Structure formats: C-alpha cells, structure tokens
Amino acid sequence: MPQRRKVVVCRDLGPDVMPTLLNHPELEVIVWPENSSCDRKWLLENAPGASGILVLLSEKVNAELLDAAGPNLRVVSTMSVGYEHADIPELAKRGVKFGYTPDVLTDAVADLSIMLALMAGRNTKETTEIWPNFVWSPFAFCGPQLSATSTSPTRTAGFIGFGRIAQATLARLVPFGFTHCLYTANPSTPPNPAADAQVAAKYGVKEVRRVDMAELARESDVVFVLAPGGSKTYHIVNEEFLKQMKKTAVLVNTSRGTLVDSDALAKALHEGWLYGAGIDVVEGEPNVDENHPLVKAPRCVVLPHIGSATTETRIGMATLAVNNLINGIFGRPMPAELSVSR
Amino acid sequence: MPQRRKVVVCRDLGPDVMPTLLNHPELEVIVWPENSSCDRKWLLENAPGASGILVLLSEKVNAELLDAAGPNLRVVSTMSVGYEHADIPELAKRGVKFGYTPDVLTDAVADLSIMLALMAGRNTKETTEIWPNFVWSPFAFCGPQLSATSTSPTRTAGFIGFGRIAQATLARLVPFGFTHCLYTANPSTPPNPAADAQVAAKYGVKEVRRVDMAELARESDVVFVLAPGGSKTYHIVNEEFLKQMKKTAVLVNTSRGTLVDSDALAKALHEGWLYGAGIDVVEGEPNVDENHPLVKAPRCVVLPHIGSATTETRIGMATLAVNNLINGIFGRPMPAELSVSR
Structure with missing residues (x-):
C-alpha cells in the first residue's frame, strides 16, 4: 500500500x-x-x-x-x-x-447585487423595522425607482470593474429598463470600443463604454463596485468620488470592503450626496458591530458578506x-x- | 365669473x-x-x-x-x-x-416583487441585523438561489393572478434563468393556450401554462401573489396550499394582505413547509406590530405596503x-x- x-x-x-x-x-x-x-x-x-x-x-x-x-x-x-x-x-x-x-459564484453575487440595488433605493433599512410606528403618507419612504419610467425612460449602470459578475448583473438589469452601461477598468489594459459594442449588442443596451471614475460617478444611476481588492483599488470610492454622484443614485458593493472608504460613505449618506447604499462587504470585517458608521448610516443596508451564500x-x-x-x-x-x- | x-x-x-x-x-x-x-x-x-x-x-x-x-x-x-x-x-x-x-405603478410593484423574492431566499431578516453576533461558516445563512445554476438549470415562477404586474415580474426573472411560468386565473375566464404560447415567446421562456392552485404550489420555485383582493380571493393561500409548496420555495405577496392567511403562513415558516416569504401587504394593515405572527416568523420579510412607493x-x-x-x-x-x- x-x-x-x-x-x-x-x-x-x-x-x-x-x-x-x-x-x-x-x-x-x-x-x-x-x-x-x-x-x-x-x-x-x-x-x-x-x-x-x-x-x-x-x-x-x-x-x-x-x-x-x-x-x-x-x-x-x-x-x-x-x-x-x-x-x-x-x-x-x-x-x-x-x-x-x-x-461558480457569478450568479449568486449578481443576484445579491440586484437585491442590494433594490434595497438601497427602497429604503429597506427603515421599512423592514417600521412596525408599528409609521404613518402612511403619499411620499413616505419614496426614493428613486430602479426601473425606468415613461417620464424618465433611460437608466445608466456604472461598474467599477467589468468582469463576469458585472456582466451577469448587467444582464439582470436590462428588463428593468437599463439602457446605458459605463465601466472603469484596470488602466494597464487598452480600451476596446469594438468589444464594448459587442457587449452592448449581446445584452441589448444602447451603449457600453469605458470611462474614468469622474464620469462614472456623474452619470450612473447605480454604481456597482465589482473590482478585486488589494492595494491598487484601496479606497477607490472616496469622498471625491461620492461627491460627484447623482443625489438620486445608489452605491452597491459586493466585491471587497477595502475599495470603499467607510467613513466617507457614511458622511455622504448623512449629508445626502447620494440616495442610499447596499453593502455586502466592509473594510475590517468581520469586526463590524452596531456602532460601525455604515451600520448607523441612513439608507444603508449592510450584510455580512453573503454574496455567494446560497x-x-x-x-x-x-x-x-x-x-x-x-x-x-x-x-x-x-x-x-x-x-x-x- | x-x-x-x-x-x-x-x-x-x-x-x-x-x-x-x-x-x-x-x-x-x-x-x-x-x-x-x-x-x-x-x-x-x-x-x-x-x-x-x-x-x-x-x-x-x-x-x-x-x-x-x-x-x-x-x-x-x-x-x-x-x-x-x-x-x-x-x-x-x-x-x-x-x-x-x-x-403607472406596474414597474414599481414588479421591482419590489423581485426584491422580496431575493430577500426571502437570502434570509435578510436575519442577515441585516446580525452585527456583531455572527460566526461565518461555509453554509451559514444559505438558502435556495433565485438564479438557475449549472447543476439545477431550470426555474419555475408561479403567479396567482397573471395581469400586467405579473408579466412585468416575469420579464425581470428571465435573466435569472427562469425557464417556466405557471399561473392561476379567474375560473370564469376560459383557458387560452395560444395566448399562453405567445406570452412564452415574448419573454423567451419554455412554457407559460395555466394550472390549478395545487399544481402551482407543487411546481413553483417562487410563488407571486398578484391577484386582486376581495371576497373571491380571501385566504386563497391557506394551510392546504402552503403544505403543497416545495420546501425550498419562497412566497411573495405584493397585492393584498387578504389573499394570504397570516397564521397559516407563520405556521408554515416555523415548521419549514417552505423556505421563506417576502410580504409587502398584511391582512389588517396598518395595524401590524412587532408581535404580529408574520413579523415574528423566521425568514419572513414584512414591509409596510411600499409596492408603489418610489x-x-x-x-x-x-x-x-x-x-x-x-x-x-x-x-x-x-x-x-x-x-x-x-
């Protein structure tokens, strides 16, 4: 033997x-x-x-x-x-x-990315814990709608990192009326507009375009953080980025906590630079408690890294x-x- | 004048x-x-x-x-x-x-229906409030995955009521890998297989088929309650229906609370007849407090009727x-x- x-x-x-x-x-x-x-x-x-x-x-x-x-x-x-x-x-x-x-985890994380985009816009931090202290009113809890509407018929998804999970997320957004897709990529890789046009045709959106961080922040209705962690992407979502976002936009992070400056995001939510955030990963996890600035921030959903948890x-x-x-x-x-x- | x-x-x-x-x-x-x-x-x-x-x-x-x-x-x-x-x-x-x-509210309610299907499967009742008392483990919080996978490549949506909101919800489910759609309809209307085939072709699913409540319960991975309220649909989701559901299925109600027997659903969740539920409407609302059986039930997300709240x-x-x-x-x-x- x-x-x-x-x-x-x-x-x-x-x-x-x-x-x-x-x-x-x-x-x-x-x-x-x-x-x-x-x-x-x-x-x-x-x-x-x-x-x-x-x-x-x-x-x-x-x-x-x-x-x-x-x-x-x-x-x-x-x-x-x-x-x-x-x-x-x-x-x-x-x-x-x-x-x-x-x-193998692409679809599970794309599912969670869509869930967090919806939860951030629908203010579930407040609405899941409202019983019994709430008064219905015509605009209570109202935030931006993920789906396009007849009066605002376009939607732009912004992806920081545009790999498999990002594209699986884009595919899921199309029936919600998303028409445009912007993304940032590793600066060491060359732009490829022909490949972008193929991706746009594959998913049926009007445009897929590589942009810089400033344009991504300015133009996106939802920003999805889906790039790898590590020193090159550390705090790539910082005060400067968050200040440029639309006031009606939401931020979703389902990649690594280190990409987002937690204190900057908490400040941005308190001051209304963007509408809301859905966060599956937090810098320093699992050492996160109820006093963490993101757990206390308004319109911020924080999950314990369950992206692949099915x-x-x-x-x-x-x-x-x-x-x-x-x-x-x-x-x-x-x-x-x-x-x-x- | x-x-x-x-x-x-x-x-x-x-x-x-x-x-x-x-x-x-x-x-x-x-x-x-x-x-x-x-x-x-x-x-x-x-x-x-x-x-x-x-x-x-x-x-x-x-x-x-x-x-x-x-x-x-x-x-x-x-x-x-x-x-x-x-x-x-x-x-x-x-x-x-x-x-x-x-x-005018079709898309907002369809968005919320998708959100609740995801939240029920991803166990957000527990995962949003877990800080800091949780221990990561390979299968912590794991429930059924909304998206199809390579090892389980089909998904069936079941709709109680198949009007505009249901079809807008179906459209959103397609990129999650949903392949089959079952629905129940008002018994006074005749079945129309030709129209069903057209709907299947429109959304790109293999099958759209009208069934009875028992088959809908048995076959669906997600059951969406999207029929009108009133006496004809009162408690149409009852113990008998819930007992026939898959143990891995989730129930979503974004129509009217009266369609679902709250006590039966709470019992079903405690006993594991289905995996989870996402509920935007509750019989007797807004008189719902933290002692309501559905608010206390495991893996049950209860929202304060925000379907159209964007x-x-x-x-x-x-x-x-x-x-x-x-x-x-x-x-x-x-x-x-x-x-x-x-």
Missing part, C-alpha cells in the same frame, strides 16, 4: 463535499475541528509534510505557512474567488500550485476547491488553477 | 401635483389638512355639494359618502390601482364616474388621480376610468 498524502483542511465543508476527501484511499485528511475560523497555531503545527492545504479567505497564505508546510507541498486551494489573502510570488517561488473558485453555490465552491486540491496533489490538471508566473 | 366646482381631496398630494388643483380657476378645493388618514367625520361634513372627491385606499366609498355628497357629485378618483374600498354598484346606481391609477411612481399616480378628477368633473374623457356597469 502506497504512503498516503497528507492534506490539511481549514474548515469542515459539510456532508455534501467532505466524503470526497475523507473517503479518498490515498489521502490522510486533517480537518480543523471547530465551527470557527481555523486557529493559526493549529494550522502551522499541522502543516508540516502536507501535500495540499485547503484554505478560506480567513487564512493568510504567506511564507510563514509555506515554510511550515515544507517541500512536500504541491497545492494550496482556496474556497473563494478572491485571493488577496495569498502571497502569489511566494507560491510561485516554491512552485506551489494555487486553486480558487471563480465563475446552498447551490457554496456546494459548488466547496466541490471545486476539493477537486482543485486533489488534482493538484496528484499532478492532474486542476479545474480552476490561478496562473502564478514566477 | 362662473360658479366654481367644489372638490374634496382626502390627502395633500405634495408640491409636484397639488398646484394643478389649487390653481385651477374653476375649482374650489378643500384639502384634509393633516399628515394622516382623512378623518371620516371631516369628510362627511365637507362632502355636501362636491362635484368631485379624491380618495386613497383608506377612504371607504360607500352609500354613506355618496349620499352625503349629494346630486352634484360627478366623479370619485382614487390614487390606487385597487378599488376594494369602493362600492362600485352604488357608484353605478348614481351615475358617478370612478377613476383609478392602473399601469418618487417617480407616486408622482405619476397622484398626477393621474388629479387628471381623472378634473376631467371627470368637466365631462371630458378620463385617462383611467373604471367602467362601472349598472
């Missing part, structure tokens, strides 16, 4: 997925036993000799962890689409493969993370490997 | 709309002065001699009011699409025209109600008159 490969799994991934690992005849599986984030000390103690490690956003994948694991390590697999918790150059230096879970999608992510791990260990093509150039 | 016609307006409709009435040279306008529902005694005292009365859902339009107004009355105009507060035969008997506000739509409704009133008084065609056959 061949020696089994050791794998360390930083969270129990549930009865739909764990048997694939636990029943694998060639694996010795060590799982963090608590219903909480994996303890760092436990992880470093169990990493030595591992061929694979399965992590979540909460685990830093850095030189410390990779050194602890040692030369047997072939793959780190994260159950997330984001990888700002992983030091990619350190992985590359050691020739360790890295798996992640793109695509049964179907989380099973899909966990399955993909496990398959990345197993295939990486045995040198087979991984279903979703991030290319880590040295 | 001709004698001015008296009109009684049961609520101040705001600065965008009231000048049309107040500055009309041929009208004497009496407006309920408080920011609350119009007092019945005040209304009955001011009605005599009126040529027109503008009401809201809160004002009963019955023989008592019509008798108080007397023979000058030519039109009653309601700022609502529903008219269960009006005794249509009594209006017909007196030859009093009746105006209402259909169509700035654009409420201005549109108020404008239409005023135009119905003025045109009715002067014998001109009303933009939205309900035919009241004698």
